[in-house]
Amino acid sequence: MTASNQSADVIVIGAGIGGLTAAALLQERGVSTLVFEKNRYPGGSCSSFKREGYSFDAGASVFYGFGENDSSGSLNLHTRVFRKLGIDVPTIHDPVQIHYHLPNSFTVLASYDREAFLGTLINRFPHEESGIRGFYRELDDVYDIISSFPAGSLEDVIHLLAVGSGYPLKAISLAQKCFRSMGKTARRYIRDEELLRFIDIEAYSWAVQDAVSTPLVNAGICLADRHYGGINYPLGGAGAIPEGLCRGVEKFGGRIRFHSAVSEILLENGEARGVRLADGSEHYAKAVISNATVWDTFNRLITDLRYHVEKDRFQQAPSWFQLFLGVEGSVIPADFSVHHILVDDWQSYNQPGGTIYFSAPTLLDASLAPPGKHIVHAFVTSEIDMWQHFDRGGQAYREAKERLADEIIAKTERILPGLSKAVELKILATPLTHERYLNRFKGSYGPLLKPGQSILQKPQNRTPVKNLFAVGDSTFPGQGVIAVTYSGVSCASYIARKFGTPLEELV
Numbered sequence: 001m002t003a004s005n006q007s008a009d010v011i012v013i014g015a016g017i018g019g020l021t022a023a024a025l026l027q028e029r030g031v032s033t034l035v036f037e038k039n040r041y042p043g044g045s046c047s048s049f050k051r052e053g054y055s056f057d058a059g060a061s062v063f064y065g066f067g068e069n070d071s072s073g074s075l076n077l078h079t080r081v082f083r084k085l086g087i088d089v090p091t092i093h094d095p096v097q098i099h100y101h102l103p104n105s106f107t108v109l110a111s112y113d114r115e116a117f118l119g120t121l122i123n124r125f126p127h128e129e130s131g132i133r134g135f136y137r138e139l140d141d142v143y144d145i146i147s148s149f150p151a152g153s154l155e156d157v158i159h160l161l162a163v164g165s166g167y168p169l170k171a172i173s174l175a176q177k178c179f180r181s182m183g184k185t186a187r188r189y190i191r192d193e194e195l196l197r198f199i200d201i202e203a204y205s206w207a208v209q210d211a212v213s214t215p216l217v218n219a220g221i222c223l224a225d226r227h228y229g230g231i232n233y234p235l236g237g238a239g240a241i242p243e244g245l246c247r248g249v250e251k252f253g254g255r256i257r258f259h260s261a262v263s264e265i266l267l268e269n270g271e272a273r274g275v276r277l278a279d280g281s282e283h284y285a286k287a288v289i290s291n292a293t294v295w296d297t298f299n300r301l302i303t304d305l306r307y308h309v310e311k312d313r314f315q316q317a318p319s320w321f322q323l324f325l326g327v328e329g330s331v332i333p334a335d336f337s338v339h340h341i342l343v344d345d346w347q348s349y350n351q352p353g354g355t356i357y358f359s360a361p362t363l364l365d366a367s368l369a370p371p372g373k374h375i376v377h378a379f380v381t382s383e384i385d386m387w388q389h390f391d392r393g394g395q396a397y398r399e400a401k402e403r404l405a406d407e408i409i410a411k412t413e414r415i416l417p418g419l420s421k422a423v424e425l426k427i428l429a430t431p432l433t434h435e436r437y438l439n440r441f442k443g444s445y446g447p448l449l450k451p452g453q454s455i456l457q458k459p460q461n462r463t464p465v466k467n468l469f470a471v472g473d474s475t476f477p478g479q480g481v482i483a484v485t486y487s488g489v490s491c492a493s494y495i496a497r498k499f500g501t502p503l504e505e506l507v
């Protein structure tokens with residue numbers, strides 16, 4: 001074993017949003033960090049890639065957390081983190097989170113304007129007006145509580161005491177809400193089956209689960225914040241967020257090594273001591289943070305079977321089939337919303353391909369495409385088992401991808417007539433692509449809570465291995481760029497206090 005002397009106080013495995021947020025905030029407090037990233041670029045599921053003059057978002061493209069409105073409190077985490085780092089990531093406001101196109105000619109604009117959004121629902125379901133208002137008020141209550149708390153770690157006793165003594169009633173109320181489900185709460189107020197299906201698709205839009213399986217607290221964060229902090233798109237695309245965080249890490253002296261895959265977390269007597277890279281080099285630190293999924297961290301990077309994570313501990317979310325299209329600009333009307341969700345049949349909305357997610361981010365930032373062109377980014381859930389039997393370089397794989405892409409484009413013509421003829425560039429990604437480029441077990445969107453599990457059962461940042469910490473969507477609070485940013489903040493906050501240099505409050 002030869003140590004390469006490239007040690008730091010903290011080694012971070014992966015330059016996803018969770019890992020970079022933790023690294024940048026620790027480095028800002030003088031805790032030295034060294035990030036190893038398998039890819040040649042940062043961001044993982046929130047990165048951009050360029051092809052033939054287009055800049056595509058690899059995954060995420062609907063962003064919370066960039067509001068400037070201080071009433072959005074600690075939920076404006078991107079604004080607050082970048083302010084702390086002194087890094088500018090300009091964004092453009094998007095007035096509609098999602099334009100839903102649902103069965104039975106049911107369309108809804110989930111607008112920034114809360115009354116306009118509720119008004120659309122009330123117009124369609126006038127008999128449910130009080131139920132609609134009551135349910136969405138529940139989400140606002142969660143939002144109101146969380147946005148008034150400072151961001152910190154639930155494992156940090158000092159932080160918990162500060163929140164408990166500063167906001168005793170809100171803390172008790174939130175603790176009770178942690179055990180509630182979004183769908184069961186909706187059923188206290190709403191009876192109409194079609195409206196309950198809409199509540200399901202609101203959950204599914206980001207949680208990839210129906211509303212009953214989705215914790216109320218997560219719903220309160222996402223579905224209320226769209227009306228307060230709002231949705232804001234980073235100029236230059238999704239990759240502008242991790243690039244900004246990288247600038248933050250390096251500004252304070254941290255280091256990021258790209259094209260550096262970690263193959264093992266080195267343990268000694270149940271304690272993390274460092275990492276081994278794929279090139280065989282070893283690097284040591286006082287603590288290690290893993291931004292990989294819970295399955296990759298404990299079943300691949302750690303060889304000691306005592307830490308193995310059982311398959312059924314969490315529900316494994318599906319992966320994705322994605323289309324990255326460069327299209328002739330005239331096919332997209334100027335007043336088109338940027339983000340859309342299409343469901344043709346409620347019976348299959350939660351089956352592979354049953355819900356089509358669809359974005360045209362060039363409507364907000366024309367520089368992402370050559371002049372006169374637009375980007376169409378469409379995706380559906382898919383399972384790796386449906387693709388594993390293919391040879392990735394083979395004709396049969398190519399044909400299966402083309403067939404599915406044609407089906408999705410044909411369905412999308414419902415809202416964009418002429419799309420199939422307007423496509424000039426087509427890049428297709430299956431769960432195999434996701435496993436390879438996002439470096440995620442089975443290309444999965446990550447572990448989901450099982451119905452009945454409370455949000456507090458999501459792993460926190462500490463792990464069963466001493467001095468090994470976890471960030472990202474396998475940890476509390478879960479999937480989504482703003483959620484994993486929270487996990488990075490809470491992890492940095494815990495470690496910084498442990499190292500004697502507590503984070504200052506993010507303002």
Ligand SMILES: Cc1cc2nc3c(=O)[nH]c(=O)nc-3n(C[C@H](O)[C@H](O)[C@H](O)COP(=O)(O)OP(=O)(O)OC[C@H]3O[C@@H](n4cnc5c(N)ncnc54)[C@H](O)[C@@H]3O)c2cc1C
Nearest residue numbers: 014016017018038044045059060061062262472473480481
């Ligand atoms: C198709 C799709 C659409 C989405 N849409 C949205 C959206 O609109 N809005 C939203 O908020 N969220 C969205 N999400 C979810 C969001 O992108 C993710 O939840 C979030 O980006 C995950 O961040 P993370 O920090 O957990 O890590 P990841 O993004 O998974 O990053 C982990 C990083 O670690 C690296 N890594 C892993 N293992 C190793 C190793 N052994 N050695 C070195 N490096 C390693 C990976 O290469 C990667 O860069 C979407 C996700 C997908 C896939």
